[in-house]
Amino acid sequence: MSDILLRKLDTDGILRLTLNDASRRNALSEAMLTALGAAFAEAGRDPLVRVIVLAAHGPAYCAGHDLKEMTAGRAGDDRGRAYFTRILTQCSGVMQGIVNCPKPVIAEVTGIATAAGCQLVASCDLAIAADSAQFSTPGVHIGLFCSTPMVALSRNVANKHAMEMLLTGDMTPAVRAAEIGLVNRCVAPEALTDEVMGVARKIAAKSSMTLATGKRAFYAQAGLPLAEAYDYATRVMVDNMLARDAEEGIGAFIEKRAPEWQDA
Numbered sequence: 001m002s003d004i005l006l007r008k009l010d011t012d013g014i015l016r017l018t019l020n021d022a023s024r025r026n027a028l029s030e031a032m033l034t035a036l037g038a039a040f041a042e043a044g045r046d047p048l049v050r051v052i053v054l055a056a057h058g059p060a061y062c063a064g065h066d067l068k069e070m071t072a073g074r075a076g077d078d079r080g081r082a083y084f085t086r087i088l089t090q091c092s093g094v095m096q097g098i099v100n101c102p103k104p105v106i107a108e109v110t111g112i113a114t115a116a117g118c119q120l121v122a123s124c125d126l127a128i129a130a131d132s133a134q135f136s137t138p139g140v141h142i143g144l145f146c147s148t149p150m151v152a153l154s155r156n157v158a159n160k161h162a163m164e165m166l167l168t169g170d171m172t173p174a175v176r177a178a179e180i181g182l183v184n185r186c187v188a189p190e191a192l193t194d195e196v197m198g199v200a201r202k203i204a205a206k207s208s209m210t211l212a213t214g215k216r217a218f219y220a221q222a223g224l225p226l227a228e229a230y231d232y233a234t235r236v237m238v239d240n241m242l243a244r245d246a247e248e249g250i251g252a253f254i255e256k257r258a259p260e261w262q263d264a
Contacts, residue, residue, distance in 0.1 A: 005035040013050030022058025027066040050204040055108040064115030095123040102212035119149035129174040130189040138169035207245040207261040
């Protein structure tokens with residue numbers, strides 16, 4: 001794993017991935033995107049990983065794309081079209097990789113998360129922020145609408161809140177981000193890691209089969225018409241009822257004992 005992305009797996013199955021490129025404000029450089037893509041793919045396959053926490057070192061959580069890299073990409077005869085297409089497609093792939101990862105992902109947000117950094121937070125399943133954190137999609141300030149961050153943002157907050165962030169580019173304080181649903185809640189900076197790890201441990205104690213089933217179904221049904229969503233969810237739940245862990249969990253509940261998960 002590259003030094004710009006640190007990896008630490010604890011005995012509870014919680015994998016902490018930490019953005020570690022503070023000198024570039026943890027920008028989503030080509031190297032960072034490559035490291036993130038590989039880390040989430042690997043974690044999704046690793047049976048020892050039950051929950052993923054995405055944290056960051058330094059005063060910025062993630063400042064979005066590396067604009068110096070993006071500017072250098074203009075050097076080609078096509079003025080950068082091929083490069084921009086490649087890097088934005090890679091970034092979109094990372095965001096989809098988070099959503100498609102079978103393990104729950106929690107963003108632990110310190111500092112600022114701007115543009116594609118805000119997209120990164122919005123792509124995670126849960127997000128808990130320090131009350132000093134701030135969020136923005138500031139592309140309009142530099143003539144570049146945050147169109148790809150818009151995809152994740154608009155799937156987390158109501159349209160008018162998303163459009164206000166996108167059209168003004170203003171910073172949104174953590175308290176307001178919690179009010180509009182961009183993050184679950186905000187806490188004092190010194191309490192942030194304990195809060196995140198408490199939630200992570202609570203989730204990690206569940207059946208990983210059940211979590212993977214539910215995460216996949218949640219995102220799949222969200223884009224379906226109501227009747228189709230219920231048909232799909234019914235099929236998922238029938239299959240889930242037939243799984244060993246559902247039989248064990250229901251039996252344990254009836255017998256008033258702790259379940260013993262097989263993750264199957």
